[in-house]
Amino acid sequence: MFEAQFQSFEDPESGVALSGRLAACRAELSRRGLTGFVVPRADQQQNEYVAPSEERLAWLTGFTGSAGLAVVLTEIAALFVDGRYTLQAGQQVDQQSWQIAPLIEPPPESWLAQHLKPGDRLGFDPWLHTSAAAERLAAACTKAGAELIAVESNPIDAIWPERPQPPLGPVAVHDLRFAGEAEQDKLARIRAELVKLKADALVLSDSHAVAWTFNIRGADVPHTPLPLSYALVPQHGRPTVFIDDRKLSNSARDHLERSAAVAAPETLAEALSALAQGGAAVALDAATAADALTRLIAAAGGRPLRGADPTTLLKAVKNDTEIAGSRAAHRRDAVALARFLAFIDREAASGQLTEIDAVEALESFRRDTGALKDISFPTISGTGPNGAIVHYRVTRSSNRRIARGDLLLIDSGAQYQDGTTDVTRTIAIGAPTEEMRDRFTRVLRGHIAIARAVFPEGATGAQLDPLARQFLWQAGLDFDHGTGHGVGSYLSVHEGPARIAKLGTTPLQRGMILSNEPGYYKAGAYGIRIENLELVVAAKVDGAEKPMNRFETLTLAPIDRRLIDVSALSEPELNWLNDYHATVRAEVRPHLDAATQAWLDAATAPLER
Numbered sequence: 001m002f003e004a005q006f007q008s009f010e011d012p013e014s015g016v017a018l019s020g021r022l023a024a025c026r027a028e029l030s031r032r033g034l035t036g037f038v039v040p041r042a043d044q045q046q047n048e049y050v051a052p053s054e055e056r057l058a059w060l061t062g063f064t065g066s067a068g069l070a071v072v073l074t075e076i077a078a079l080f081v082d083g084r085y086t087l088q089a090g091q092q093v094d095q096q097s098w099q100i101a102p103l104i105e106p107p108p109e110s111w112l113a114q115h116l117k118p119g120d121r122l123g124f125d126p127w128l129h130t131s132a133a134a135e136r137l138a139a140a141c142t143k144a145g146a147e148l149i150a151v152e153s154n155p156i157d158a159i160w161p162e163r164p165q166p167p168l169g170p171v172a173v174h175d176l177r178f179a180g181e182a183e184q185d186k187l188a189r190i191r192a193e194l195v196k197l198k199a200d201a202l203v204l205s206d207s208h209a210v211a212w213t214f215n216i217r218g219a220d221v222p223h224t225p226l227p228l229s230y231a232l233v234p235q236h237g238r239p240t241v242f243i244d245d246r247k248l249s250n251s252a253r254d255h256l257e258r259s260a261a262v263a264a265p266e267t268l269a270e271a272l273s274a275l276a277q278g279g280a281a282v283a284l285d286a287a288t289a290a291d292a293l294t295r296l297i298a299a300a301g302g303r304p305l306r307g308a309d310p311t312t313l314l315k316a317v318k319n320d321t322e323i324a325g326s327r328a329a330h331r332r333d334a335v336a337l338a339r340f341l342a343f344i345d346r347e348a349a350s351g352q353l354t355e356i357d358a359v360e361a362l363e364s365f366r367r368d369t370g371a372l373k374d375i376s377f378p379t380i381s382g383t384g385p386n387g388a389i390v391h392y393r394v395t396r397s398s399n400r401r402i403a404r405g406d407l408l409l410i411d412s413g414a415q416y417q418d419g420t421t422d423v424t425r426t427i428a429i430g431a432p433t434e435e436m437r438d439r440f441t442r443v444l445r446g447h448i449a450i451a452r453a454v455f456p457e458g459a460t461g462a463q464l465d466p467l468a469r470q471f472l473w474q475a476g477l478d479f480d481h482g483t484g485h486g487v488g489s490y491l492s493v494h495e496g497p498a499r500i501a502k503l504g505t506t507p508l509q510r511g512m513i514l515s516n517e518p519g520y521y522k523a524g525a526y527g528i529r530i531e532n533l534e535l536v537v538a539a540k541v542d543g544a545e546k547p548m549n550r551f552e553t554l555t556l557a558p559i560d561r562r563l564i565d566v567s568a569l570s571e572p573e574l575n576w577l578n579d580y581h582a583t584v585r586a587e588v589r590p591h592l593d594a595a596t597q598a599w600l601d602a603a604t605a606p607l608e609r
Helices: 015-031 056-061 083-092 108-115 131-144 155-159 183-197 207-214 250-257 265-276 291-299 310-316 320-350 355-367 384-388 434-451 461-473 571-591 594-603
Strands: 036-040 069-073 077-081 099-102 121-124 147-150 201-204 230-234 240-242 261-263 281-285 303-307 380-383 407-412 414-416 423-428 454-456 484-486 495-500 513-516 519-522 526-529 532-539 548-553
Touching: 015 036, 015 056, 015 069, 015 155, 036 056, 036 155, 056 069, 056 155, 069 108, 077 083, 077 108, 083 099, 108 131, 121 131, 131 147, 131 291, 131 303, 147 291, 183 201, 183 207, 183 230, 183 310, 201 207, 207 230, 207 310, 230 265, 240 265, 250 261, 261 265, 265 281, 265 291, 281 291, 291 303, 310 495, 320 355, 320 414, 320 423, 320 532, 320 571, 320 594, 355 380, 355 407, 380 384, 384 407, 384 519, 384 526, 407 526, 423 526, 434 461, 434 513, 434 519, 434 526, 434 532, 434 548, 434 571, 461 495, 495 513, 571 594
Parallel strands: 036 121, 077 099, 121 147, 201 281, 240 261, 281 303
Antiparallel strands: 036 069, 069 077, 201 230, 230 240, 380 407, 407 423, 454 548, 484 495, 484 513, 513 532, 519 526, 532 548
């Protein structure tokens, strides 16, 4: 009935079958005079989603999570993952060959300091690590009396006989009717930031920054319309975009050449070295710039200035055109969501639907809009105990039937040319338990607290984060992820620098779009998350002595009334919920067929005490 075009459910290679690759890796390291090697889950630009040709960690170990790192030594090997992936790593990796260790606390450098021996030579690929990461590795080596060696070519590539070719996704021009600001104007703003930094030039090492600055999009990585590329923006003179010209149509090349020179990626090192000669100060993004770039600048006599790429913050503050596009994208997405939620309510109680069926149905309803370019990340569809796995990805082997008494957690998003969406709803299949209703209501109250927050200009996400947790804390509960992340404009669904989290130190500015997604997860039983996207806008506060901000909710989808303990809601919380549902009904109802209209009327009916 439905099918998914943008998501695969196949089980990856894993386990004992891959142990021969570890032996081949050790043999290659020995041939190169190395006693160890570090394999991050990364490409040259630290992208969240990477091309198949960059999945070295998955190829070597079998682990397919989005964050991780492996260290191969002569007699021992370890895979480091964070708490989201401990269970997944144990299922995918041969634990006779690999230790599984924490990625965050303690960090891999602590493990290295314990297991490296004096005289060891630990290799790393400087194109796959930031300078800060390389410095941490070097410190661990020094502590153990070992040496960190920057390799000229990656040893994994030498033993990966069927490594996919690098991607050649076609580049598309991101029209001004979506971008809202011309490239020349963006470059002028970037150069103003370079003056503040006292930098002679900026390396755009993040493809998101290149895409935003030059108003292009691409198709090189899954779920994010990225054209893998670099750019050099000098304080004076013409910028250069480094991109494989096989990706460029005549119109795309003409568009780029109106504001920049176009050069092959392999000429970046030469151009950067030439720029750095004479002591030029070259700004680099500390979060995404490869250590190899820092080394090139320093070797040519330049001064690397590591810090925040100024385009990151410029990109995060959406202009009026991007804001209007996001609102339109969310209204369009809401129609697909209403059709999907009605479908689940109609069909799931039969026990015939599976998690994969839910994913395929939702994608199909989104494709019916005629505007879907991609999903913005692999849909998380977890029912029962699978819903308690925060970053669960359903496969053919894990696929579970949706049954009465379950909670179905579905976290999904879409890429449209005018905006990126991300929404999570938790759905009761049959009658929920009182515990489920209590936990859901606590999560909902935290969600409403964020949605209703009024905060001064300059407030950070760390200051708002406790609002989302307060009602869970009162019951001795919590969730182990951030409350919200930034979202791009037809770019990454996870965009910095702002976030609502314990470590969210970037001030929230008007025009930023962030998620609001508190949750609760009972291991082995069920998961709950409620997620909307929020736009930071001005707040009118009588008598305010400083500028104040608030959130405008962009997402338009019913919140399951069956899971709400109305008696626990305060009057302002109940009013917010009923007002939200009235807005959903008014915006979405005219675009639905009669049967789905009737469902929406019931799903958004006012709640009373």
